Amino acid sequence: xxxxxxxxxxxxxxxxxxxxxxxxxxxxxxxxxxxxxxxxxxxxxxxxxxxxxxxxxxxxxxxxxxxxxxxxxxxxxxxxxxxxxxxxxxxxxxxxxxxxxxxxxxxxxxxxxxxxxxxxxxxxxxxxxxxxxxxxxxxxxxxxxxxxxxxxxxxxxxxxxxxxxxxxxxxxxxxxxxxxxxxxxxxxxxxxxxxxxxxxxxxxxxxxxxxxxxxxxxxxxxxxxxxxxxxxxxxxxxxxxxxxxxxxxxxxxxxxxxxxxxxxxxxxxxxxxxxxxxxxxxxxxxxxxxxxxxxxxxxxxxxxxxxxxxxxxxxxxxxxxxxxxxxxxxxxxxxxxxxxxxxxxxxxxxxxxxxxxxxxxxxxxxxxxxxxxxxxxxxxxxxxxxxxxxxxxxxxxxxxxxxxxxxxxxxxxxxxxxxxxxxxxxxxxxxxxxxxxxxxxxxxxxx
Amino acid sequence: xxxxxxxxxxxxxxxxxxxxxxxxxxxxxxxxxxxxxxxxxxxxxxxxxxxxxxxxxxxxxxxxxxxxxxxxxxxxxxxxxxxxxxxxxxxxxxxxxxxxxxxxxxxxxxxxxxxxxxxxxxxxxxxxxxxxxxxxxxxxxxxxxxxxxxxxxxxxxxxxxxxxxxxxxxxxxxxxxxxxxxxxxxxxxxxxxxxxxxxxxxxxxxxxxxxxxxxxxxxxxxxxxxxxxxxxxxxxxxxxxxxxxxxxxxxxxxxxxxxxxxxxxxxxxxxxxxxxxxxxxxxxxxxxxxxxxxxxxxxxxxxxxxxxxxxxxxxxxxxxxxxxxxxxxxxxxxxxxxxxxxxxxxxxxxxxxxxxxxxxxxxxxxxxxxxxxxxxxxxxxxxxxxxxxxxxxxxxxxxxxxxxxxxxxxxxxxxxxxxxxxxxxxxxxxxxxxxxxxxxxxxxxxxxxx
Numbered sequence: 001x002x003x004x005x006x007x008x009x010x011x012x013x014x015x016x017x018x019x020x021x022x023x024x025x026x027x028x029x030x031x032x033x034x035x036x037x038x039x040x041x042x043x044x045x046x047x048x049x050x051x052x053x054x055x056x057x058x059x060x061x062x063x064x065x066x067x068x069x070x071x072x073x074x075x076x077x078x079x080x081x082x083x084x085x086x087x088x089x090x091x092x093x094x095x096x097x098x099x100x101x102x103x104x105x106x107x108x109x110x111x112x113x114x115x116x117x118x119x120x121x122x123x124x125x126x127x128x129x130x131x132x133x134x135x136x137x138x139x140x141x142x143x144x145x146x147x148x149x150x151x152x153x154x155x156x157x158x159x160x161x162x163x164x165x166x167x168x169x170x171x172x173x174x175x176x177x178x179x180x181x182x183x184x185x186x187x188x189x190x191x192x193x194x195x196x197x198x199x200x201x202x203x204x205x206x207x208x209x210x211x212x213x214x215x216x217x218x219x220x221x222x223x224x225x226x227x228x229x230x231x232x233x234x235x236x237x238x239x240x241x242x243x244x245x246x247x248x249x250x251x252x253x254x255x256x257x258x259x260x261x262x263x264x265x266x267x268x269x270x271x272x273x274x275x276x277x278x279x280x281x282x283x284x285x286x287x288x289x290x291x292x293x294x295x296x297x298x299x300x301x302x303x304x305x306x307x308x309x310x311x312x313x314x315x316x317x318x319x320x321x322x323x324x325x326x327x328x329x330x331x332x333x334x335x336x337x338x339x340x341x342x343x344x345x346x347x348x349x350x351x352x353x354x355x356x357x358x359x360x361x362x363x364x365x366x367x368x369x370x371x372x373x374x375x376x377x378x379x380x381x382x383x384x385x386x387x388x389x390x391x392x393x394x395x396x397x398x399x400x401x402x403x404x405x406x407x408x409x410x411x412x413x414x415x416x417x418x419x420x421x422x423x424x425x426x427x428x429x430x431x432x433x434x435x436x437x438x439x440x441x442x443x444x445x446x447x
Numbered sequence: 448x449x450x451x452x453x454x455x456x457x458x459x460x461x462x463x464x465x466x467x468x469x470x471x472x473x474x475x476x477x478x479x480x481x482x483x484x485x486x487x488x489x490x491x492x493x494x495x496x497x498x499x500x501x502x503x504x505x506x507x508x509x510x511x512x513x514x515x516x517x518x519x520x521x522x523x524x525x526x527x528x529x530x531x532x533x534x535x536x537x538x539x540x541x542x543x544x545x546x547x548x549x550x551x552x553x554x555x556x557x558x559x560x561x562x563x564x565x566x567x568x569x570x571x572x573x574x575x576x577x578x579x580x581x582x583x584x585x586x587x588x589x590x591x592x593x594x595x596x597x598x599x600x601x602x603x604x605x606x607x608x609x610x611x612x613x614x615x616x617x618x619x620x621x622x623x624x625x626x627x628x629x630x631x632x633x634x635x636x637x638x639x640x641x642x643x644x645x646x647x648x649x650x651x652x653x654x655x656x657x658x659x660x661x662x663x664x665x666x667x668x669x670x671x672x673x674x675x676x677x678x679x680x681x682x683x684x685x686x687x688x689x690x691x692x693x694x695x696x697x698x699x700x701x702x703x704x705x706x707x708x709x710x711x712x713x714x715x716x717x718x719x720x721x722x723x724x725x726x727x728x729x730x731x732x733x734x735x736x737x738x739x740x741x742x743x744x745x746x747x748x749x750x751x752x753x754x755x756x757x758x759x760x761x762x763x764x765x766x767x768x769x770x771x772x773x774x775x776x777x778x779x780x781x782x783x784x785x786x787x788x789x790x791x792x793x794x795x796x797x798x799x800x801x802x803x804x805x806x807x808x809x810x811x812x813x814x815x816x817x818x819x820x821x822x823x824x825x826x827x828x829x830x831x832x833x834x835x836x837x838x839x840x841x842x843x844x845x846x847x848x849x850x851x852x853x854x855x856x857x858x859x860x861x862x863x864x865x866x867x868x869x870x871x872x873x874x875x876x877x878x879x880x881x882x883x884x885x886x887x888x889x890x891x892x893x894x895x896x897x
Contacts, residue, residue, distance in 0.1 A: 030819060032818060167863065273892070274877045276851045
């Protein structure tokens with residue numbers, strides 16, 4: 001509004017707006033566990049349905065009479081279609097994920113407002129400003145800062161959404177500032193750096209301080225990349241990863257990766273001082289065309305945890321190593337496509353194997369597919385054991401040039417319940433989403 | 448004598464010799480007795496009519512015969528007997544007669560004649576190359592396809608393909624297309640079947656139009672071979688520079704929609720806006736479902752590293768809303784498999800998908816776990832979640848250290864400090880063998896250490 005009001009007379013004749021609306025309604029059946037005092041065990045209750053309704057509105061406006069000036073926003077409205085069950089976050093009726101004014105030129109960009117800032121460290125949302133400088137396509141640098149919002153919540157640190165659940169949470173707001181740079185000094189060689197610091201709004205306490213490095217090299221056939229995040233607040237490495245990808249001309253590729261992980265806990269929670277133990281791991285994945293229209297892929301990941309440091313007669317038999325195996329294949333013949341995958345997880349405090357198969361028919365304006373899933377869990381530290389079968393279908397149809405309707409329906413059947421708890425995962429899940437685009441088709445011409 | 452018979456019009460020549468010339472040897476004084484049109488230029492006199500046969504084959508002089516007449520096949524030859532004769536005379540080659548072109552090979556008798564073969568033409572109009580279809584001045588003998596209106600669709604479809612037009616030719620034909628030779632077999636409809644920018648290319652416009660050719664090229668599936676430059680692993684990442692360079696040829700194969708499959712949000716990229724829109728005739732390269740080479744399996748987990756290039760690199764293909772579809776929780780139906788909620792425990796325990804990057808654990812995980820009955824219930828002998836392990840209270844430390852985020856998905860911090868505190872509860876030290884580093888005045892320390 002301010003932009004429109006401050007625009008030069010006559011300039012608004014060139015104002016263009018584009019809005020995208022996504023309305024999503026879901027039905028998710030649940031059977032909450034209830035404690036049975038007679039049997040002193042947990043039993044699955046009757047099926048009840050959560051019915052969240054979500055409305056996303058994305059708005060972009062430009063043509064204010066100043067070259068490169070635009071406004072962009074994305075808001076989300078949530079509600080429920082009358083169910084007593086509350087799907088996570090559906091009781092939070094409004095969120096603004098971003099709403100900023102941007103002025104962009106060939107070599108720089110300024111943003112002010114609510115900004116979502118992705119980085120090798122974490123996706124950060126804040127109310128403030130960001131400035132990016134890119135003297136040419138191979139060098140970029142950015143600084144940003146402002147009032148920090150809770151990670152993945154787009155609300156201030158003092159939000160009641162958390163405070164009502166955990167009274168330990170700080171009552172102070174938070175500030176964030178950071179800098180990042182990225183360069184590709186020669187073709188196929190790149191390097192990036194990011195630094196971010198969060199403090200309480202009175203500058204009295206550190207909430208989090210992280211630095212990240214990233215680099216990559218590729219010669220077309222071989223690509224090497226590495227990244228690492230250092231948690232300066234806890235004085236320890238957070239995540240790091242080194243991977244090499246070998247690509248064959250036939251479309252086949254193989255990747256070998258080594259990685260290490262320790263979660264990044266903010267300093268205003270107690271989790272970081274509870275001696276969290278990280279793990280390291282290695283994974284190898286491969287993908288190749290088996291037949292002209294068939295592709296197969298396979299992967300194996302191993303994770304090794306630090307040996308448990310506590311000894312107690314009650315220590316559960318924890319494996320120090322976990323394994324994950326995945327095999328998948330896909331077929332594409334004209335508009336027909338099919339894919340299947342099998343997954344096995346071992347040693348994470350349970351065992352899990354799953355299979356899923358999907359067959360579909362896809363045209364440019366519409367598609368339909370059917371899906372079969374089956375998975376089995378044998379839990380040591382979790383809710384219980386069981387086998388679940390699922391069958392469902394999904395589809396999509398385009399409406400006009402940039403709009404569409406999609407939906408899916410899945411029914412799951414839970415069998416062979418075991419364990420002291422008796423969960424029942426038999427349930428129906430359905431989703432329908434209407435996506436509409438309004439306003440200027442800016443793709444039709446350069447502003 | 449018969450030299451003058453080299454007249455004629457047209458783009459037409461006899462298809463095969465259905466008339467038994469040899470059986471009528473010496474019955475006619477000249478070729479033009481039956482082929483008067485060669486001199487007159489009249490098409491209907493070019494070939495004899497069956498009625499002329501009955502002059503002799505009347506049932507009395509000769510037996511009645513049934514002859515349907517000669518059928519004239521349309522062609523794209525630029526041959527006109529009258530003009531040819533004039534040029535021959537002008538060049539002083541008076542030895543050229545009907546026999547020169549129409550006598551059968553090795554014939555020694557009169558009227559051992561038939562259709563003139565291309566080889567006869569080439570005996571004088573020799574190409575400067577061994578291949579009839581390569582680098583020849585086609586226009587000497589052939590009309591442009593746009594003017595060969597008599598050609599049938601079948602004949603157009605059967606036009607021979609030069610040896611140079613192999614699978615690689617598509618990548619170099621732009622330079623060849625400046626030659627008029629292309630016009631012999633192509634109209635602009637040939638090109639616009641693939642070229643989405645056909646209307647903007649002068650060379651294509653110069654080919655002219657033909658309704659017949661349009662009918663031929665209106666059907667059939669187009670394929671767009673991938674140029675060598677596009678096969679480099681990092682081409683997708685750097686293609687914007689090439690697309691914005693002067694003289695970029697993207698529009699030859701790519702319609703605006705080709706780009707918008709990925710650049711869904713980029714309303715303001717001039718290079719995309721400048722591309723022609725997809726048409727029913729030329730669809731352009733279909734790039735839907737294409738992923739950059741480095742977006743392979745597992746990229747959703749390691750994609751944060753790619754954001755080191757700032758969001759501008761991601762923003763080339765992804766709308767910002769694309770990030771929110773995962774990083775805003777409770778709406779990520781495109782990220783997790785449909786039944787992920789029922790089997791997410793393994794991924795949550797390992798932290799391989801870093802749940803906290805998208806889900807605020809307290810507000811998201813706890814809310815659902817509470818509702819599902821997984822959180823502690825007052826008066827219960829044990830929690831539903833930990834039913835697999837007896838004496839869980841004494842054993843939970845080892846598991847908790849490996850996956851504290853899992854604990855936080857049900858338990859508040861206050862729940863833990865009920866025991867792990869220096870000021871209350873059981874005063875159990877939670878720090879393990881290594882004391883925590885950093886400022887002891889930070890909030891997490893002050894929670895227990897007053």
